[in-house]
Structure formats: C-alpha cells, structure tokens
Amino acid sequence: xxxxxxxxxxxxxxxxxxxxxxxxxxxxxxxxxxxxxxxxxxxxxxxxxxxxxxxxxxxxxxxxxxxxxxxxxxxxxxxxxxxxxxxxxxxxxxxxxxxxxxxxxxxxxxxxxxxxxxxxxxxxxxxxxxxxxxxxxxxxxxxxxxxxxxxxxxxxxxxxxxxxxxxxxxxxxxxxxxxxxxxxxxxxxxxxxxxxxxxxxxxxxxxxxxxxxxxxxxxxxxxxxxxxxxxxxxxxxxxxxxxxxxxxxxxxxxxxxxxxxxxxxxxxxxxxxxxxxxxxxxxxxxxxxxxxxxxxxxxxxxxxxxxxxxxxxxxxxxxxxxxxxxxxxxxxxxxxxxxxxxxxxxxxxxxxxxxxxxxxxxxxxxxxxxxx
Numbered sequence: 554x555x556x557x558x559x560x561x562x563x564x565x566x567x568x569x570x571x572x573x574x575x576x577x578x579x580x581x582x583x584x585x586x587x588x589x590x591x592x593x594x595x596x597x598x599x600x601x602x603x604x605x606x607x608x609x610x611x612x613x614x615x616x617x618x619x620x621x622x623x624x625x626x627x628x629x630x631x632x633x634x635x636x637x638x639x640x641x642x643x644x645x646x647x648x649x650x651x652x653x654x655x656x657x658x659x660x661x662x663x664x665x666x667x668x669x670x671x672x673x674x675x676x677x678x679x680x681x682x683x684x685x686x687x688x689x690x691x692x693x694x695x696x697x698x699x700x701x702x703x704x705x706x707x708x709x710x711x712x713x714x715x716x717x718x719x720x721x722x723x724x725x726x727x728x729x730x731x732x733x734x735x736x737x738x739x740x741x742x743x744x745x746x747x748x749x750x751x752x753x754x755x756x757x758x759x760x761x762x763x764x765x766x767x768x769x770x771x772x773x774x775x776x777x778x779x780x781x782x783x784x785x786x787x788x789x790x791x792x793x794x795x796x797x798x799x800x801x802x803x804x805x806x807x808x809x810x811x812x813x814x815x816x817x818x819x820x821x822x823x824x825x826x827x828x829x830x831x832x833x834x835x836x837x838x839x840x841x842x843x844x845x846x847x848x849x850x851x852x853x854x855x856x857x858x859x860x861x862x863x864x865x866x867x868x869x870x871x872x873x874x875x876x877x878x879x880x881x882x883x884x885x886x887x888x889x890x891x892x893x894x895x896x897x898x899x900x901x902x903x904x905x906x907x908x909x910x911x912x913x914x915x916x917x918x919x920x921x922x923x924x925x
Contacts, residue, residue, distance in 0.1 A: 619782025627792045631778060634800035637728070638774065642686050643669035643765035644758020645722075645730045647749035654736055655682065659890045661766025662822040666773055666801035669765065672890065673736065682736035684746065689721070689731045690798035715739060722747035724754050728798065767822055771923045772870055772896050775916075777818040778803035783915040788814075807904070813860070816912060817901040825874050825895040828852060828867040846910070847917035850874075853906060864906035866913045870920070871895035 612632035620631045643661060651657060651671060658674035667688040716735060720743035723729045730750050734743040763769045778797075781790045784807065791809030807814035826833050834841040834852050841854035844866075851868045875893045898916060902909035 617776075617779070617782075619779055622781055622785040622788075622790055624791065630792060630797055631776070633727070634776065634778070634797070637688070637725075638776065638800040639759050639761065640688070641669075641758040641760045641763040641765065641768050642667060642688050642730065643763060643768055645669075645724065645750040645753055646671065646684065646686050646732075646746060647752075650742075650745050650749050651684070653745075654684070654742055659766065661891065662768055662770070664821050664823050666770075666820050666822065667799050669768070683733075684736065684742075685733040686746075686750075687731045687733075688728055688799060690728050718743040720744055720747035722750040724750055724757070766891055767896075770822075770896065771925050772820060772898070772920060773801065775920055775923060776800055776803070777820065777898075777916060778805065779919055780818070780912055780915040781805065783918075784911055807908070813862075813903055814908070815903040816908070817899075818912065818916065819899050819901075821897050821899065822891075822894055823897060824893055825869060825871065825897070826893065828897050828899065829869050829874065829895070846913045847921055848872075849917060851913065853909075860903055862903060862905045864902050864909045866900045866902075866906070866909045868898045868900075868913055868917060869895045870898070 612629045613636050614632045615635075616628045616632050617635070620628045623631065646660075646669060651660075655673035657671050659670070659672045661669065663670035663685070665687070669686045671684040673682045716739065718734050718739035720732045720734070720740075721729050722732070730747070732743050732746050732750075734740075734746065736742060760768050760770070760773055778792070780803075784790075788807045789809045791806050793804035793806065793815070795804075797804055801820040803816075803818040805816055806812060807816065828834065829850055829852055831841060831843050831852060834854055838854040841852060844851045844853055846866070846868050849868050849870060849872065851866055854865050854867075855863065875895055898913070898920075900909045900912045900916070902912065
C-alpha cells in the first residue's frame, strides 16, 4: 500500500532504500559480496565484454559553457551527469521478460526521473504485483572485479518464498540499475530481469526513442544545475559533496563556503495535488500561497526541515491540473499509473524565498527555451 503525505510517498520502496544502505555497509565491512543471512546471493551472468571503470579524473564528455562558474572538479561531475541524462531506465526492463510475468497496465515514469515502474493487469498476477527499475549511483558487481555479477536479496527473511526481491545489475561504470520485484517468484524474476539488462551495457536505451509513458520528456533533457550559469554570476557556486551523481537533481551552495546558501532542485513525475493544490499544501503550512512563474502554476511554502529561512517553491510544467475525467477502469487497483500526475520542479532554498524564486525563474526560463 502506498500513502501520499506532504508530497512524499511512503511505501515498501522507502524500506528498500534503507535496506540497500545496510547491505552496502555490510558488504564494505566484509569485503565480500556473497551469501548472507538476508539470503543475498551473487549470481554470475553470461560473460560479457568488460567495461573499464576509470575514476572521475577527466571529463567524460564536453563541459557546457555555463559550467565555467564551477570548480574543475564540479565541471567533471557536470560532464559525467550529461552522459546519463539521455538514458531511459524503462529500456533496461526487457519487454519479453516482463510479458512472461504478465501484461502491464502501466509501464513508465514514476516519481523520480531516474525510475521506471510497471504494474500488471493480468488476473493471475493481481493488482499488487509491481516491478521498479531505478538508476543508482555507485558500483555493485565490480567489487568482485566481475562486471557481470548480479546481486539479489530480500528482507522477507522468515519466509520460504519471499514476497519481494531486489536485484542489482552493473550496467554502468559508476552506477547500476536496481530492480525491485513484487510478483510471482520475485527472486527468479529479479534475476531474469537483471540478466537481460546486462545485455544493454554497450547499447544503452535512450529517452529520445523511448516508447514508455512520459520518458521522452523535454524536462528530462534539462540539467537543473544549468541554472547556476545564471544565478551563479557574482557568486562562487559549488555542488554539494553528495547527491549529484544523477542528473535530474542539483544540490549546491550558491557560495561554496556558506551552508546558509544551500539549495536543492529536484524533478518529479508525481501526484499534482500533493504539491500544487493550495488547500492540500496548507494542511502542512498555513502560510503557503499560490503564484506563477513564467506563466506556470507555482506554490510557495515553508520547507519541511532546515532553518527557519527555508523556502520551497514547486512549479508544475502542466498549465492546468490533470483532469479526473481521464480516469479509466485500468487505474483501479493499480499501484503505479499516470493518473492525476504532472511533472513538478521543486526548489528548496535555505536562503529564503527570494533566492528560491530567482532559481525557479531562471530554471523555468531555460525550460521554456527547450523544443516541446
């Protein structure tokens, strides 16, 4: 079951994120990826060409002109992020393997731009059966020096047949695809899906040619950090030390040595109401107000944590709220779908609403220059 509260979704996914942190720590401490008390296994896939995993000591591609406001190290991170932005996480889910499990009633974007989700409509599968694919920074199978290693585990330790299973496939040199399966024999399905994903290492799927829902999005092509080329003039912006490996979020200090200038920009494809319906937002912040930025709907509110000066501005790229009229029976019982969702840009600024609005206006200006 998924519950929406304060614009955030709490679900089994949150537990999975915690589980991954614990598993990663355990692996580092032991120096081994192998069988564990959580039924973690390492399953070698068919041999594939080895990809080098060089450290990020040189730009992997061109550095955009706007990035000259950043340090050389941050410029390399921007160039690296640019190599990930064209990728389609849905494309790592093999159609043939998915249809062996069941017939999807939704297959596409889901909340974070780095994630793809599938729900099934086959009667023998049931509405609770889902698969998620998420791009995750870091390395997985390469810890054993084998880039074709798939790791699987489950937190259903006390069940002979688990309800959930996770599999990590090292499809990149500094990132991997993590699959979460809640369907049938989840660990077998997770391994099959991850094994198929490895075949895309040298032929990565692209958003520009994606057939999946809401993947080929103009917003997905825009680096949120690009706004630093505008708002960073006269400042010394620096990327935050963590959280910038994926290209649809940007965390930074506008003045590198001043934590009070911290800002966080994030893209989501989520329920429009949770962030854009003023009455809903006022349930957690009575001072929230509606506004517009670049002609788009926006809501300004207090941040949920951090200093008293923190300000949040959410902007929807949809001119009007999604209509309930598009609701169809296919949505009934579906955990993942695109019903009543829109693309939302959220800016959290520690340094107040004027700073948050300047960032929002600069970013929306860049978005409106994109081909639509």
